[in-house]
Amino acid sequence: MLGAEEWQAVLLSLRVALVATVVSLPLAIWVAYILARKDFAGKTLLNGLVHMPLVLPPVVTGYLLLILFGGNGWLGGFGGFFAFRWTGAALAAAIMAFPLMVRAIRLAIEAVEPGLEDAASTLGKSRWAVFRTITLPLALPGVLAGAVLGFAKALGEFGATITFVAAIPGQTQTIPSAIYGLLQVPGAEPAVLGLVLVSIVLAMGALILSEYLARKVRG
Amino acid sequence: MLQVDIRKRLGAFTLDATLAAPAGITVLFGPSGSGKTSLINAVAGLLQPDQGQITLNGRVLFDGATNIHAHARRVGYVFQDARLFPHMSVLQNLRYGGRKDEDRIIDLLGLRPLLQRRPRDLSGGEKQRVALGRALMCGPEILLMDEPLAALDAGLKSEIIPYFRELRDEADLPILYVTHSMSEVAQLASTLALVSDGRVTRAGPVADVMSDPAAVPLIGVRDAGALLDVTVTDVDPADQLTTLSFAGGALTLPGQLGQVGTQLRLRIPAQDVILSRTQPEGLSALNILPAKITKLTKGRGPGVAVGLDCGGVPLLARITARSAREMALVEGAEVFAILKATSVAPMDVGAG
Numbered sequence: 001m002l003g004a005e006e007w008q009a010v011l012l013s014l015r016v017a018l019v020a021t022v023v024s025l026p027l028a029i030w031v032a033y034i035l036a037r038k039d040f041a042g043k044t045l046l047n048g049l050v051h052m053p054l055v056l057p058p059v060v061t062g063y064l065l066l067i068l069f070g071g072n073g074w075l076g077g078f079g080g081f082f083a084f085r086w087t088g089a090a091l092a093a094a095i096m097a098f099p100l101m102v103r104a105i106r107l108a109i110e111a112v113e114p115g116l117e118d119a120a121s122t123l124g125k126s127r128w129a130v131f132r133t134i135t136l137p138l139a140l141p142g143v144l145a146g147a148v149l150g151f152a153k154a155l156g157e158f159g160a161t162i163t164f165v166a167a168i169p170g171q172t173q174t175i176p177s178a179i180y181g182l183l184q185v186p187g188a189e190p191a192v193l194g195l196v197l198v199s200i201v202l203a204m205g206a207l208i209l210s211e212y213l214a215r216k217v218r219g
Numbered sequence: 220m221l222q223v224d225i226r227k228r229l230g231a232f233t234l235d236a237t238l239a240a241p242a243g244i245t246v247l248f249g250p251s252g253s254g255k256t257s258l259i260n261a262v263a264g265l266l267q268p269d270q271g272q273i274t275l276n277g278r279v280l281f282d283g284a285t286n287i288h289a290h291a292r293r294v295g296y297v298f299q300d301a302r303l304f305p306h307m308s309v310l311q312n313l314r315y316g317g318r319k320d321e322d323r324i325i326d327l328l329g330l331r332p333l334l335q336r337r338p339r340d341l342s343g344g345e346k347q348r349v350a351l352g353r354a355l356m357c358g359p360e361i362l363l364m365d366e367p368l369a370a371l372d373a374g375l376k377s378e379i380i381p382y383f384r385e386l387r388d389e390a391d392l393p394i395l396y397v398t399h400s401m402s403e404v405a406q407l408a409s410t411l412a413l414v415s416d417g418r419v420t421r422a423g424p425v426a427d428v429m430s431d432p433a434a435v436p437l438i439g440v441r442d443a444g445a446l447l448d449v450t451v452t453d454v455d456p457a458d459q460l461t462t463l464s465f466a467g468g469a470l471t472l473p474g475q476l477g478q479v480g481t482q483l484r485l486r487i488p489a490q491d492v493i494l495s496r497t498q499p500e501g502l503s504a505l506n507i508l509p510a511k512i513t514k515l516t517k518g519r520g521p522g523v524a525v526g527l528d529c530g531g532v533p534l535l536a537r538i539t540a541r542s543a544r545e546m547a548l549v550e551g552a553e554v555f556a557i558l559k560a561t562s563v564a565p566m567d568v569g570a571g
Contacts, residue, residue: 118265119302121289123316123357130290133315137306 002194008170009178010198016086016174017154020094021101025147028098032105032146033131037114053160054099062163065092069164088165089172093154101150108142109135141214148210152203175199221245221361221393225261225271225281234258234268234417240361243409244387244394246425248401248438254417255397259363262395263296264289275360295354299366301346303338309349310334316357328352328382344375348382355386362386362394368403380406401442404429405486413437430533432516432524435489440522444488445535451481467530471505472563485563489524492536493557496546506558510534512550515543523548527556 002010034040035047053061068075069082069091082088112135120130136143158176167177179195182188221240226233234254238245247255260266262273264280264287273281275294280287295316303312309330314321325331328348338346347367354362364383368376384407387394396407404411404425412422413434420437421428428434430445447470453462454475461476462469463483476483499507513533514526523543527534534556548554 113302115298115300115302116304118263118289119296119298120304120315122263122265122292122294122296122363123353124290124293125316126288126290134304 002191002198005169005173006178006191006195009173009175009195012086012089012170012172013155013174013176014202016089016093017151019087020090020097020154021147021151023090024094024098024101024150025143028101028146028150029105029136029143032102033109033135035102036106036109050102051099053096058096058157058159059163061095062092062160065095065160065164082165084165084168084172086172089161089174090154092160092164093157096157096160097150097153100153101146104146104149105139105143108139108146111142112138144210144213148206152206155202155206156199220276221262221395222272222274223258223262225258225268225273227257227261227266227268229257232417234261236414236417236419238412238419238422240393240395240412241410242391242393244383244396244407245410245412246404246408247395247397247412247414247419248399248404248408249414250399250439253414255399255414256365257417258414259296259365259395259397262292262361263294263363264292293358293360295357295359295362297347297350297354297362297364297367299369301338301343301350303341303346303349303353305338307338308334309336309338309341312338312349313353313356316353319356319358321356324352324355327385342375343371344378347371347375347379351379351382359392362392364394364396366397366399368398368400376403383407401438401444401486405446405484426533429486430526430535432514432526432535435516435522435524435535435537436518440490440518440520440537441488443490443524443535443537444486445533447485447487447532447534449483449485451477451479451483454479465530465532467510467532467534468508470508470558473561487534487558487563489535489537491559492527492534493559494525494536494538494542494546494548495555495557496552498555499557502557508534508556508558510554510556512548512552512554514550515548527554529556 031050035043069088082091116134117130120134125133156176158180161172161174162177165172167173167181173181175195175198179192182192223236223238226235232254234257236254236258247258249255257266261268267286268281270283272279279285280292304315307315313325313330328351330348330352333341333345333349341349368379371379386392387407387409398404408425410422411425411428413420413428415437421434426446435443447465449463449465449470451461452464452469456475459475460471460473462471463485508529510527510529512525513528516524517540518524521539522537523540525536525538525548527536536556
């Protein structure tokens with residue numbers, strides 16, 4: 001059912017989603033932590049900024065990325081790194097997945113009793129040590145859930161990706177843009193069906209994996 | 220020695236507290252919402268005062284310029300709800316802050332059989348013992364305890380109190396202990412600080428504060444009562460009575476409270492002490508003590524707190540203002556203090 005080009009799209013999607021998730025996870029945890037635990041000027045602004053990709057039309061996000069990182073963009077210096085390459089697809093996917101990750105992780109961190117963190121500080125642990133030994137382990141099921149959610153979102157990202165880096169086979173053509181492309185071609189239904197099945201398998205696999213990890217962490 | 224002199228606004232509430240806690244157990248006693256927990260949170264570094272100073276053994280923990288973070292203060296904190304880390308075993312919890320005197324503390328608190336358990340498999344009393352051990356093993360310079368027994372039933376309380384007392388008597392560690400239970404004050408305190416509306420209204424050696432008529436309105440009518448250090452001089456197994464002696468005479472109380480020679484500390488509730496101008500006769504009460512009135516303090520309500528000197532030992536009675544007037548009670552008058560034998564509750568009997 002799947003030709004070489006389709007398999008290429010599957011592997012590229014996996015690479016893009018994996019890199020997008022792994023690279024943005026530490027930042028998502030940090031942002032979720034300060035949103036959950038700190039009060040500071042500009043908190044509302046930061047919260048709004050993080051959530052923008054969730055509420056903006058994806059095409060707009062993609063266009064903004066193009067303005068920033070395109071050949072003549074404001075941050076054109078990075079242009080060579082991101083423009084029309086798989087790294088650009090990963091950037092777009094990461095930005096679109098970021099709000100979902102932050103929301104899930106923030107909820108998990110807020111569910112950690114702050115009194116436990118206080119107790120840990122009185123036992124002589126610095127803020128970083130308290131975060132590492134108390135907050136993060138207790139929030140880990142939620143962090144993993146957030147990561148899986150982000151991964152799934154990154155895997156399915158379409159609008160921002162195709163606007164920012166187009167759909168170049170082998171470079172930036174991920175599963176969704178491959179499906180979209182195939183739908184324009186008469187007689188490509190079997191390939192579309194194949195990609196749809198792969199999408200379903202990947203999504204189910206991610207959900208089962210996250211359940212398994214969460215149960216393992218809870219002990 | 221801990222010295223605190225701080226101010227902190229918390230919404231409509233203002234904490235404005237001055238306190239000195241020497242070695243031994245300093246009990247902060249007061250109603251809920253009076254600022255006791257805020258005060259020890261400020262000592263722990265979990266609440267930053269607006270201004271003032273906190274020093275511990277000469278080391279500045281907080282003043283306008285310095286604010287040592289909680290982790291560097293070297294305070295051990297035992298919370299009301301234990302706050303054990305749920306993802307760690309008992310042993311991991313104990314070692315979290317350090318391993319000072321590990322074996323001795325584990326044995327002292329009887330934790331050896333619990334070490335591999337998870338916190339969720341512990342009873343309330345076991346949790347508090349682990350929390351206490353954890354606080355001690357980090358090698359603190361002061362121990363803070365915020366109503367550590369409040370969540371426990373009477374049986375568990377009496378299981379843990381001896382550990383606290385041992386700590387008070389053996390370790391050279393000042394302990395700041397928050398409670399609103401007078402029986403814990405009677406059993407544990409060496410220094411008593413009364414807290415109300417964010418202020419320390421009275422502080423001093425526990426026996427002095429408890430026997431001061433002026434402190435009765437601060438302590439509360441129900442809880443007021445002098446502490447009496449007594450020695451068991453006779454036990455009558457047939458009648459189930461114990462005779463306890465002190466400089467001002469002897470008391471007979473129900474139950475077998477200890478072997479002859481045992482030192483005990485009793486709290487004699489002021490509202491259970493009756494006064495008579497003449498030596499009463501034909502009374503069922505067993506305990507009649509001659510005393511001299513040292514002080515009369517009118518309270519807000521209809522009551523009068525009467526300070527008594529009973530052979531050099533202070534006692535406290537609370538009677539109505541009308542009785543005081545009709546009996547013509549004045550400072551210096553000789554009276555008899557009558558105490559019903561059953562009025563001293565077992566929870567108010569502590570080791571001396």
